[in-house]
Amino acid sequence: MSSTRRFPASLPIPGQIVAAFGRHFLVKTASDAALSCVMRGKKGGAACGDRVEIQLTAAGQGVIETILPRSAILYRSDVYREKLIAANVTQMVIVVAAVPSFSEELINSCLAAAENQRIKALILLNKTDLTEPTRAAVASLALYRELGYLLLEISAKTDVAPLLPHLQGHLSVLVGQSGMGKSTLINALIPAAERATAGISVALYTGRHTTTHARLYHLDENSRIIDSPGVQEFGLHYIDGEDLAWGFSEFHPYIGQCRFNDCRHGAEPGCALAQAVGEGKISRRRFDFYHKLAACRA
Numbered sequence: 001m002s003s004t005r006r007f008p009a010s011l012p013i014p015g016q017i018v019a020a021f022g023r024h025f026l027v028k029t030a031s032d033a034a035l036s037c038v039m040r041g042k043k044g045g046a047a048c049g050d051r052v053e054i055q056l057t058a059a060g061q062g063v064i065e066t067i068l069p070r071s072a073i074l075y076r077s078d079v080y081r082e083k084l085i086a087a088n089v090t091q092m093v094i095v096v097a098a099v100p101s102f103s104e105e106l107i108n109s110c111l112a113a114a115e116n117q118r119i120k121a122l123i124l125l126n127k128t129d130l131t132e133p134t135r136a137a138v139a140s141l142a143l144y145r146e147l148g149y150l151l152l153e154i155s156a157k158t159d160v161a162p163l164l165p166h167l168q169g170h171l172s173v174l175v176g177q178s179g180m181g182k183s184t185l186i187n188a189l190i191p192a193a194e195r196a197t198a199g200i201s202v203a204l205y206t207g208r209h210t211t212t213h214a215r216l217y218h219l220d221e222n223s224r225i226i227d228s229p230g231v232q233e234f235g236l237h238y239i240d241g242e243d244l245a246w247g248f249s250e251f252h253p254y255i256g257q258c259r260f261n262d263c264r265h266g267a268e269p270g271c272a273l274a275q276a277v278g279e280g281k282i283s284r285r286r287f288d289f290y291h292k293l294a295a296c297r298a
């Protein structure tokens with residue numbers, strides 16, 4: 001049977017998804033064009049950062065034929081659904097700020113997602129120009145520095161230079177709550193991006209996040225960065241009970257050391273994790289949060 005294709009099939013063109021809007025995508029190819037694409041058939045979802053092969057269908061338009069294997073996929077999920085955030089990222093930048101207040105639980109979840117995908121994570125405390133509230137935020141974030149995570153302090157409004165060396169050679173993704181300043185950072189790094197940003201009161205009043213879709217930007221030849229919509233929760237329903245503990249880097253030395261192989265790290269005797277908490281080697285706050293997450297899937 002002859003093909004019913006309207007355009008003669010040619011070699012697939014490699015590209016990268018730079019924006020994902022449900023079933024519609026923008027794909028950047030080597031020729032620099034951002035092509036408007038749809039997905040062939042009923043393939044699973046694709047995310048910003050996915051490497052794909054496309055077939056041209058008309059000028060400036062194409063069809064995604066293949067999603068190439070991913071080095072990492074960041075997503076969140078609850079009992080009902082999954083939401084892809086970004087693919088192939090090598091680094092997660094968790095953006096927090098003293099105003100509006102940030103959630104330590106969200107930081108813990110983001111870190112666990114990064115650990116699960118074995119990608120680097122760093123915490124960026126933005127809005128340091130708000131000096132008084134920032135002081136308290138620095139104190140509560142000290143825990144993460146102790147855990148070995150890089151904690152950078154910055155003001156997207158005045159100077160983003162301290163962040164630049166850490167973005168070199170990475171595909172980074174900015175994640176965090178709404179209003180932390182992710183898009184403001186993108187605009188400071190890439191003025192041509194012209195990302196919409198919004199006053200906090202507007203965001204809180206409407207209950208809407210300013211950024212609605214992830215978008216990938218090129219910083220230089222080797223460095224790219226994705227701006228993503230703000231999240232209230234980073235659901236980790238897809239990480240099963242046993243893998244969850246690996247999401248907490250300070251637990252690593254104690255995993256497998258409990259008396260019982262199927263230890264739930266609760267009230268069982270001989271729990272190495274509980275003992276480490278007792279000895280001050282694991283923070284009680286993080287351990288309690290681990291249990292809160294684990295309980296959700298029991």
Ligand SMILES: Nc1nc2c(ncn2[C@@H]2O[C@H](COP(=O)(O)OP(=O)(O)OP(=O)(O)O)[C@@H](O)[C@H]2O)c(=O)[nH]1
Nearest residue numbers: 156157179180181182183184197198199210211230
């Ligand atoms: N004082 C101060 N305000 C900032 C700074 N960075 C961002 N803001 C303000 O914080 C508000 C929210 O910034 P956005 O960049 O829209 O925040 P976002 O994280 O992208 O929010 P979503 O897109 O909803 O996730 C805006 O009013 C910004 O002007 C900063 O360094 N200092």
Ligand SMILES: [Mg+2]
Nearest residue numbers: 182183210211
């Ligand atoms: Mg934004």
Ligand SMILES: [Zn+2]
Nearest residue numbers: 258263265271
């Ligand atoms: Zn245990």
